[in-house]
Amino acid sequence: MKKDRFYKERVKILGGPGCGKTTRLLKVLKTYLDNGLAPDQALMVGFANATVDNLRERCEKEFNYSSIQTDSIKTIHKYCLDHLDDYKILSVADKKEFKKKLKTDPDNWIKINTPEYDEEEQQEVFATWNGIEDGKVGLILNIVSLARHNRLKNWDKGLDELMEYYDKCYVGGFEYKIHRDEVQYVYTQYEHFKKQNSLIDFEDMLHKALHPDIIFDYYKLLIVDECQDLSKLEWKVIAKLSKNSEDLYLAGDDDQAIFGWKGSDVRIFQNWPVRKREILPYTHRLPRKIYNLAQALTGHILKRMGNNYKVKKDEEGVLKHIGQLEEVENKIKVGANMIMCARSWNKCEHFVRYLKDIGLVWQEKTTQQEGRKFTSSISTSVKNIINNWNKLQKGEGIKGTEVMKLIKEFKEDLVVYGKKTALINTNLCPPEFLDETKLFTFSMLKEKYFVLADIKKSWFDIFIFKSQRIVTTKRPYALYEDREDYNNYLKRAYELDPTFKKTDILVSTIHGVKGMERDVVIMSTVWTWPSYKNFKQGTPLEQDEEVRVAYVGVSRAKHELYLFEPMIKKSENYFPLLNPLI
Numbered sequence: 001m002k003k004d005r006f007y008k009e010r011v012k013i014l015g016g017p018g019c020g021k022t023t024r025l026l027k028v029l030k031t032y033l034d035n036g037l038a039p040d041q042a043l044m045v046g047f048a049n050a051t052v053d054n055l056r057e058r059c060e061k062e063f064n065y066s067s068i069q070t071d072s073i074k075t076i077h078k079y080c081l082d083h084l085d086d087y088k089i090l091s092v093a094d095k096k097e098f099k100k101k102l103k104t105d106p107d108n109w110i111k112i113n114t115p116e117y118d119e120e121e122q123q124e125v126f127a128t129w130n131g132i133e134d135g136k137v138g139l140i141l142n143i144v145s146l147a148r149h150n151r152l153k154n155w156d157k158g159l160d161e162l163m164e165y166y167d168k169c170y171v172g173g174f175e176y177k178i179h180r181d182e183v184q185y186v187y188t189q190y191e192h193f194k195k196q197n198s199l200i201d202f203e204d205m206l207h208k209a210l211h212p213d214i215i216f217d218y219y220k221l222l223i224v225d226e227c228q229d230l231s232k233l234e235w236k237v238i239a240k241l242s243k244n245s246e247d248l249y250l251a252g253d254d255d256q257a258i259f260g261w262k263g264s265d266v267r268i269f270q271n272w273p274v275r276k277r278e279i280l281p282y283t284h285r286l287p288r289k290i291y292n293l294a295q296a297l298t299g300h301i302l303k304r305m306g307n308n309y310k311v312k313k314d315e316e317g318v319l320k321h322i323g324q325l326e327e328v329e330n331k332i333k334v335g336a337n338m339i340m341c342a343r344s345w346n347k348c349e350h351f352v353r354y355l356k357d358i359g360l361v362w363q364e365k366t367t368q369q370e371g372r373k374f375t376s377s378i379s380t381s382v383k384n385i386i387n388n389w390n391k392l393q394k395g396e397g398i399k400g401t402e403v404m405k406l407i408k409e410f411k412e413d414l415v416v417y418g419k420k421t422a423l424i425n426t427n428l429c430p431p432e433f434l435d436e437t438k439l440f441t442f443s444m445l446k447e448k449y450f451v452l453a454d455i456k457k458s459w460f461d462i463f464i465f466k467s468q469r470i471v472t473t474k475r476p477y478a479l480y481e482d483r484e485d486y487n488n489y490l491k492r493a494y495e496l497d498p499t500f501k502k503t504d505i506l507v508s509t510i511h512g513v514k515g516m517e518r519d520v521v522i523m524s525t526v527w528t529w530p531s532y533k534n535f536k537q538g539t540p541l542e543q544d545e546e547v548r549v550a551y552v553g554v555s556r557a558k559h560e561l562y563l564f565e566p567m568i569k570k571s572e573n574y575f576p577l578l579n580p581l582i
Helices: 021-034 049-062 076-081 092-103 131-150 159-171 180-196 202-209 232-243 266-271 288-298 345-358 380-393 400-408 420-424 442-448 483-496 529-537 540-554
Strands: 010-014 042-046 073-075 219-224 245-252 276-279 318-322 337-342 363-365 504-509 518-524 557-564
Touching: 010 021, 021 042, 021 049, 021 219, 021 245, 042 049, 042 076, 042 232, 049 073, 073 076, 076 202, 076 232, 092 131, 092 180, 131 159, 131 180, 131 202, 131 232, 159 180, 202 232, 219 232, 232 245, 288 318, 288 540, 288 557, 337 345, 345 504, 345 518, 380 400, 380 442, 400 420, 518 540, 529 540, 540 557
Parallel strands: 010 245, 010 276, 042 073, 042 219, 219 245, 318 557, 337 504, 337 518, 363 504, 518 557
Antiparallel strands: none
């Protein structure tokens, strides 16, 4: 490319797992910028925050780009939000408030589930709805979201568009136990709640940005990543952007399109007209055996673009079928670089219980956490308390606010009777505890603040931590039998690794680890009945998506893949395209 000369490029870049799609996109951006393109004349948009964060980090690390240069990399939602004024985004706290308002209207709404939030939940975190966490309200607002992503003739009609979509799709397979009048009522109240509080949700960002009065900036270069995951609504935004851009690069892999259930429509990416199609030729991730399995799976996808790539590694790799996790216990250990995944979160139960029993720390992303980062099996608050106790044992001081957190988790009788509440409550505590400049040693706590604990004892003899995953009458199948079981897990994990950091094990649905890779992958071959039914009896789109889910799962492995076939219930099924191949 000659300096200061730009062409009306329309390019589709197809990159399979480990084919270097991100590297190729960054090289495109760098080439334009190196040839004189101003950073504000380029825009790179992605589907997810994780994608955008990765692109920015690599630009800063590999190209030494400044924050100004990487500011041209954004999610679609963030780009639209930048063009809207006087709104705030619906947060976890707003979502909780909305459900509270519905619950106080028993004549119109009955038996609403109120979500439970972790103590560390950041209330300003942007909220998404789901049925497991939010009960019937979440299910209904999921339908609203899907309708807004798919019914685009004239959403100004709102309720009419929603009900048309509901009537069509409920018969077509929505297995939600909800009624038409409930959908109407929740949608009407939800729209009123948002308007009353000047709130917008993720769909609002896109719809409002598509209004003719909103003018997008002109760009000489527009790059769109993860195109296979975009919905009809998001493609409307891309269409509006591309009309006001010179060169357009669309990148993705239709074989990894697994978010149709959330409104994504891979057919738009497959059919979008371009002048040139570029296929990245080699996977640098997959060894031969895993590559062969991945290729066998894509052979069952009914409609695909033909993203055919070859294996680059001179490595056979490991591909085995296992019936018990104990068969690979030498792999599941401190220092492991591993993904443990399944089609649905309840199929990850085997993984988390096994890791709990052997005392390994894991990072997880449950169905309730979609769209959020992975969370550790040992919370930050627990880690901080343990670290602060270790500091006190060394004679160091800690802040008063940290002292309050320590005392709150003390076992019984480690504070003078009747004094504990006054030490952990911000309204009752000694004023000096709230002074961020003052530090407190253990001897000070012992002399002045009624602490009876023995500083010579280990933390697991001092604290008794709480967890929301302890068995109760409402949660009979929770992970930990009781608080003692939870604290025994913490002790085992600490004895194996006092840093809680040496092991890198991700436990998630396959959807949650899309775009990631690890040395070892253990993947359950059990599909729950609705997913299995989609594969055996669903539409061609539904069948393709189930095959793609399996493909995404197996292609996370860099060296070793273990297909895990545990005992299953009658209502569940082994995914047939995986097991016969072993």
